[in-house]
Amino acid sequence: MEILLSQLGDxxxxxxxxxxxxxxxxxxxxxxTFNPRTYxxxxxxxxxxxxxxxxxxxxxxxxxxxxxxxALLIQIMVSVARxxxxxDYVPSLIVGFLLTQLLPLLSALFIAxxxxxxxxxxxxxxxxxxxxxxxxxxxxxxxxxxxxxxxxGGVVSMLALTSLAIIGALIIAFLGIYGWQWANWSSYTxxxxxxxxIPLVLGVIIKTALFGLAVTLIPLKTGLEIPxxxxxxxxxxxxxxxxxxxxxxxxxxxxxxxxxx
Amino acid sequence: xxxxxxxxxxxxxxLISPDLPLRVNLTSLENIALIAQLHQHASWADASQxxxxxxxxxxxxxxxxxxxxxxxxxxxxxxxxxxAIMLKxxxxxxxxxxxxxxxxxxxxxxxxxxxSVHDEIPHYTIVDYHWNRPLYEHTK
Amino acid sequence: MNKSxxxxxxLFILLSTMLVVFSLLYLGYERGWFEQKQSYTLLAPNAExxxxxxxxxxxxxxxxxxxxxxxxxxxxxRVMISIDAQQNTWLHSNSQFSLDKxxxxxxxxxxxxxxxxxxxxxxxxxxxxxxxxxxxxIPALVxxxxxxxxxxxxxxxxxxxxxxxxxxxxxxxxxTQQITQAMTGKYGxxxxxxxxxxxxxxxxxxxxxxxxxxHNLDQLTHKLDQVAFNxxxxxxxxxxAVAQISPILTDLRTSLKKVDxxxxxxxxxxxxxxxxxxxMGQLRAEVDEALNKSNQIMxxxxxxxxxxxxxxxKLP
Numbered sequence: 001m002e003i004l005l006s007q008l009g010d011x012x013x014x015x016x017x018x019x020x021x022x023x024x025x026x027x028x029x030x031x032x033t034f035n036p037r038t039y040x041x042x043x044x045x046x047x048x049x050x051x052x053x054x055x056x057x058x059x060x061x062x063x064x065x066x067x068x069x070x071a072l073l074i075q076i077m078v079s080v081a082r083x084x085x086x087x088d089y090v091p092s093l094i095v096g097f098l099l100t101q102l103l104p105l106l107s108a109l110f111i112a113x114x115x116x117x118x119x120x121x122x123x124x125x126x127x128x129x130x131x132x133x134x135x136x137x138x139x140x141x142x143x144x145x146x147x148x149x150x151x152x153g154g155v156v157s158m159l160a161l162t163s164l165a166i167i168g169a170l171i172i173a174f175l176g177i178y179g180w181q182w183a184n185w186s187s188y189t190x191x192x193x194x195x196x197x198i199p200l201v202l203g204v205i206i207k208t209a210l211f212g213l214a215v216t217l218i219p220l221k222t223g224l225e226i227p228x229x230x231x232x233x234x235x236x237x238x239x240x241x242x243x244x245x246x247x248x249x250x251x252x253x254x255x256x257x258x259x260x261x
Numbered sequence: 262x263x264x265x266x267x268x269x270x271x272x273x274x275x276l277i278s279p280d281l282p283l284r285v286n287l288t289s290l291e292n293i294a295l296i297a298q299l300h301q302h303a304s305w306a307d308a309s310q311x312x313x314x315x316x317x318x319x320x321x322x323x324x325x326x327x328x329x330x331x332x333x334x335x336x337x338x339x340x341x342x343x344x345a346i347m348l349k350x351x352x353x354x355x356x357x358x359x360x361x362x363x364x365x366x367x368x369x370x371x372x373x374x375x376x377s378v379h380d381e382i383p384h385y386t387i388v389d390y391h392w393n394r395p396l397y398e399h400t401k
Numbered sequence: 402m403n404k405s406x407x408x409x410x411x412l413f414i415l416l417s418t419m420l421v422v423f424s425l426l427y428l429g430y431e432r433g434w435f436e437q438k439q440s441y442t443l444l445a446p447n448a449e450x451x452x453x454x455x456x457x458x459x460x461x462x463x464x465x466x467x468x469x470x471x472x473x474x475x476x477x478x479r480v481m482i483s484i485d486a487q488q489n490t491w492l493h494s495n496s497q498f499s500l501d502k503x504x505x506x507x508x509x510x511x512x513x514x515x516x517x518x519x520x521x522x523x524x525x526x527x528x529x530x531x532x533x534x535x536x537x538x539i540p541a542l543v544x545x546x547x548x549x550x551x552x553x554x555x556x557x558x559x560x561x562x563x564x565x566x567x568x569x570x571x572x573x574x575x576x577t578q579q580i581t582q583a584m585t586g587k588y589g590x591x592x593x594x595x596x597x598x599x600x601x602x603x604x605x606x607x608x609x610x611x612x613x614x615x616h617n618l619d620q621l622t623h624k625l626d627q628v629a630f631n632x633x634x635x636x637x638x639x640x641x642a643v644a645q646i647s648p649i650l651t652d653l654r655t656s657l658k659k660v661d662x663x664x665x666x667x668x669x670x671x672x673x674x675x676x677x678x679x680x681m682g683q684l685r686a687e688v689d690e691a692l693n694k695s696n697q698i699m700x701x702x703x704x705x706x707x708x709x710x711x712x713x714x715k716l717p
Binding site for chain 2: 040041042045122125126129130131133134135137138139140145
Binding site for chain 1: 407409421
């Protein structure tokens with residue numbers, strides 16, 4: 001019993017420490033981010049590279065994937081609602097389910113699987129390979145040169161990709177509901193606009209930014225946490241991805257609770 | 262290891278060491294130019310031009326766009342030297358050249374490379390195992 | 402550094418920022434940020450089911466929304482609404498405002514303007530808002546619907562009883578067959594003559610009644626059909642309609658009981674008919690017609706009351 005209790009205590013303390021370390025790391029990162037002196041030519045270039053690899057390179061496949069999913073779901077919603085005689089509620093269903101919940105979540109998963117995993121591996125390898133020590137010797141702050149640009153890139157890409165997916169889904173929804181009858185466009189946009197009050201839009205933006213933060217910050221920190229052993233790199237990736245997964249769902253649940261309770 | 266020996270003087274020393282690898286996802290040129298960009302707030306154009314110049318002096322123009330894993334030991338050493346020069350510290354310390362240049366007769370290569378950048382290097386020291394001392398005597 | 406990568410990223414950031422900013426501005430435009438608004442004041446006995454932001458619709462098209470709710474010194478609810486400037490041409494001095502609270506979905510304020518040539522609605526005066534009987538209490542409604550569904554169950558049981566094998570209807574039919582056979586048979590008309598004139602008269606009256614009754618039933622089921630089982634089912638209709646259905650169904654049940662009795666009567670009479678009546682041809686036609694009609698109604702009732710499923714009508 002005593003052993004069990006001490007194990008439990010140990011587990012809780014470990015997780016608590018990991019969480020506080022993560023928050024502290026995030027805070028330091030924010031301080032670097034909001035320091036205007038940070039943005040010299042090298043840092044800007046790294047940010048550009050991160051945005052390129054996270055968003056631009058992934059753009060075609062991401063758009064294809066989000067548009068197909070949106071089109072399918074909207075088609076299902078429209079036809080089911082028509083069968084049940086509830087066509088009037090399709091727009092609010094699309095807004096409440098697809099636009100504000102599913103698409104941000106899907107893009108978070110997309111970026112987590114694509115870039116989050118890559119960042120986690122890269123940072124872990126960099127850490128094991130002593131490259132960070134070389135930076136330290138050259139008095140280059142890796143926070144500024146390596147970590148912050150990745151997080152900025154992640155958040156910017158997340159926001160950009162999610163908004164593109166949402167705008168795409170809005171157009172698809174119009175086609176799903178009205179077909180190619182562009183005469184209905186103004187009434188459609190009007191009814192959609194009424195379903196999207198500013199607090200909701202702001203909420204989605206904040207949630208998306210938090211997703212972007214979670215899918216980059218957590219892999220970064222987790223990659224740095226392992227001892228300098230090459231065989232522990234997969235462990236770091238595994239741990240980081242699990243944490244990202246929990247964080248994404250925590251944010252999603254929190255946003256749902258905030259919206260509907 | 263060498264860091265502990267140097268203690269506080271590490272800030273005045275630019276190390277060329279097997280323990281301080283190049284950043285693998287940057288090209289040689291970027292690795293060198295980065296220092297100038299971050300420390301001297303140089304623009305990319307200036308920094309890369311300076312880096313390219315250093316590489317040319319050491320007869321290694323062609324490696325500018327190569328990454329760490331595509332470099333030979335000697336090329337890697339050249340890049341590390343250029344990086345150390347960019348730091349503009351009073352002392353350059355070459356840590357265990359036997360590990361940095363295992364496939365050449367390094368005392369000769371070292372003296373050749375260091376003499377080619379003689380203008381850029383204020384002062385340098387080589388730290389090596391004592392059993393390698395005869396090698397250096399041989400070159401002199 | 403890679404110029405093309407920089408260019409692509411720059412293009413991407415620029416385009417997506419432009420798209421997002423444009424979308425947000427468009428959203429603002431559609432939400433009426435840049436529009437002139439006209440405010441009107443409505444008075445209602447209470448503000449139940451009214452919320453700030455609730456749409457104001459004219460003929461199903463949103464033209465404005467509720468901006469604030471407050472109390473007047475007299476204890477009435479003051480509902481401020483703002484109407485888009487381009488849309489207030491639809492508001493006239495005789496416009497009527499009412500709260501529209503559907504069974505499912507969000508409530509809205511409905512404006513009705515009957516005379517589009519009357520002077521425009523005053524922005525300073527207050528106008529009455531008809532809140533109706535208040536919102537619909539769904540649990541209470543479900544209770545009522547359940548009661549009705551029980552009755553429907555009883556009715557369908559009755560129908561099943563009437564149409565059962567060896568039931569009165571089948572007897573009647575069997576008897577009719579016997580009679581018609583008998584008429585075409587050897588003893589044909591003479592058998593008919595054996596029955597008294599009185600018997601025949603009673604039978605004719607009965608059949609006449611049946612016909613009337615079945616006619617009534619027909620109308621009734623038609624009505625029932627319309628009221629209760631129109632598109633979307635019971636739930637489609639509001640409280641009032643549901644209240645109407647209840648007596649109709651009770652009616653239907655008593656009517657069906659009557660049919661039952663009548664058929665038993667007819668049964669007895671047709672048995673007697675074997676002894677004969679005056680005008681067999683006419684009788685046969687009457688019987689046929691009456692039974693046909695009864696059958697039609699039964700079919701109809703059966704159609705919209707699938708046996709055993711009556712209590713599964715679901716609210717969406």
